Amino acid sequence: MAAEKKEKIIKISSVNQDRIIFLLLFLVIAIPMIVPLGLPVPISSTTSKFYDTVEGIQEGATVLWCTSMGFSIWYNTGPGEIATFRHIFRLVRERHIKFIVFAEGAEDAAIDRRIIAEHCDTSGLTYGEDYVDLGWIPGGEAALAGVVTDFQSTVETDYKGTPISQIPMLKDIKSGEEIDVFGFSSGSMIDRFMRQWAPFRKPILLNMIAIGVPLCMPYIEKGMVTAYINGQRGGAEYEKILGQLGMGSSFIDAQSMVHLYIIIMIIVVAVWSINRRKKGI
Amino acid sequence: MSVLRRREIAILFYVVPMLFLVFEYFTGIGSESSSALIGWAIILSTFTYLIGGFAIFRLHILNIAKQKGEWPYSVILITSFALFLGLAYTYQPGYKWVLENVYTPLTIIMFGFVGFYAATALFRGARIRNFNAGLLIICAIFLMLYNAPIGEAMWPGFKTIGGWLKDVPNTGVMRAVTIGVAIGILATFVRALLGLETSYLGGK
Numbered sequence: 424m425a426a427e428k429k430e431k432i433i434k435i436s437s438v439n440q441d442r443i444i445f446l447l448l449f450l451v452i453a454i455p456m457i458v459p460l461g462l463p464v465p466i467s468s469t470t471s472k473f474y475d476t477v478e479g480i481q482e483g484a485t486v487l488w489c490t491s492m493g494f495s496i497w498y499n500t501g502p503g504e505i506a507t508f509r510h511i512f513r514l515v516r517e518r519h520i521k522f523i524v525f526a527e528g529a530e531d532a533a534i535d536r537r538i539i540a541e542h543c544d545t546s547g548l549t550y551g552e553d554y555v556d557l558g559w560i561p562g563g564e565a566a567l568a569g570v571v572t573d574f575q576s577t578v579e580t581d582y583k584g585t586p587i588s589q590i591p592m593l594k595d596i597k598s599g600e601e602i603d604v605f606g607f608s609s610g611s612m613i614d615r616f617m618r619q620w621a622p623f624r625k626p627i628l629l630n631m632i633a634i635g636v637p638l639c640m641p642y643i644e645k646g647m648v649t650a651y652i653n654g655q656r657g658g659a660e661y662e663k664i665l666g667q668l669g670m671g672s673s674f675i676d677a678q679s680m681v682h683l684y685i686i687i688m689i690i691v692v693a694v695w696s697i698n699r700r701k702k703g704i
Numbered sequence: 705m706s707v708l709r710r711r712e713i714a715i716l717f718y719v720v721p722m723l724f725l726v727f728e729y730f731t732g733i734g735s736e737s738s739s740a741l742i743g744w745a746i747i748l749s750t751f752t753y754l755i756g757g758f759a760i761f762r763l764h765i766l767n768i769a770k771q772k773g774e775w776p777y778s779v780i781l782i783t784s785f786a787l788f789l790g791l792a793y794t795y796q797p798g799y800k801w802v803l804e805n806v807y808t809p810l811t812i813i814m815f816g817f818v819g820f821y822a823a824t825a826l827f828r829g830a831r832i833r834n835f836n837a838g839l840l841i842i843c844a845i846f847l848m849l850y851n852a853p854i855g856e857a858m859w860p861g862f863k864t865i866g867g868w869l870k871d872v873p874n875t876g877v878m879r880a881v882t883i884g885v886a887i888g889i890l891a892t893f894v895r896a897l898l899g900l901e902t903s904y905l906g907g908k
Contacts, residue, residue, distance in 0.1 A: 569742045686848060693831065
């Protein structure tokens with residue numbers, strides 16, 4: 424009976440531990456969002472390189488961008504995606520760059536439409552001549568291969584259902600050879616993009632979820648990925664470079680505090696476990 | 705057994721296009737046919753969504769009909785599915801509203817839960833039992849502080865050490881993983897060519 428009671432107390436305390444951890448985590452996220460701490464966000468060399476690569480796109484070049492993230496990681500990769508689109512749209516206006524956007528999933532197509540409609544300045548630009556949204560091209564890696572091997576057969580219409588033969592800026596796009604810069608966002612392994620797009624030896628831009636960056640390092644280190652954005656932090660840095668603060672900058676303090684909270688928790692647990700071992704428990 | 709149902713026919717349908725694609729990649733001969741094959745793959749993958757949709761309907765309608773297990777959830781699923789699909793084709797503003805105000809927050813919350821559960825899992829699991837565990841935890845701390853601006857603000861060394869961990873040991877390991885995966889794909893390819901890989905035929 425006594426053992427049962429003791430076990431029950433332990434169980435209740437375990438539930439309470441979870442509650443305390445959850446509550447503290449919630450506060451650590453919420454407080455910096457309500458009262459920004461204004462921590463400095465130094466611009467990393469990786470984000471600078473990304474900016475410079477986009478800035479270096481030549482007059483009249485064609486940029487092909489594939490969005491592949493889903494809404495679940497929107498707060499991590501969304502800031503970088505918005506900043507990239509804003510930057511490219513600025514160049515579309517200034518240097519007559521052609522911007523082709525497509526999505527790897529249904530959610531991603533909605534993300535593209537949302538970013539273009541709500542965050543990008545398209546005034547003075549003509550849809551179909553300066554930029555085009557192809558929507559979702561299903562097929563996974565086969566679709567990625569299709570757009571660079573036989574664009575005209577793989578893509579039949581844009582997201583509105585307009586046949587691509589009626590979209591002026593796409594008339595000359597036959598394969599990856601006509602693309603000057605590739606780009607994509609990702610929340611998972613990027614191997615499929617590298618397999619299909621790297622053989623063209625054109626600059627490849629990547630907007631990656633922070634947790635996935637270490638997985639991409641072999642491609643980054645070898646220069647197959649020309650430049651990348653490192654999740655939410657990279658997004659916040661990019662916003663700062665562009666001078667258009669947004670979602671990434673708003674959340675960066677919360678991200679810092681969460682990291683600190685987790686580290687403090689690790690240290691507390693480590694010290695506690697070492698003490699227990701010393702006591703022979 | 706009918707000739708069309710023979711295993712060899714199915715294997716042939718798998719192996720011949722695969723060999724053709726490899727041949728085209730290395731020689732450039734038959735690029736138009738190769739593009740057509742890729743187009744077929746895209747069309748086929750679209751059909752998988754239809755099959756998926758059909759399978760969901762079948763399973764949950766049967767659940768409802770038999771009032772099996774937690775069948776009210778099946779009612780919610782079928783209703784949401786039909787409503788979302790219907791809105792997508794009949795009333796775009798409604799579809800957009802559901803997407804932005806229901807679907808998006810829900811998926812973000814689901815992902816957010818992972819953070820909360822990871823925090824409690826860490827509380828129970830991050831115990832230094834031996835040297836290797838200690839090393840892992842120290843590396844994790846450095847990498848976390850490398851990724852958050854607060855790390856650099858606290859001590860610039862976090863950026864240097866965290867960056868080194870990401871660029872040197874991590875890259876070395878990930879190279880090995882990438883090469884390992886590539887060898888695995890190659891082995892699967894050879895097995896498929898030899899007719900040994902039959903998982904797509906329902907084999908093990």
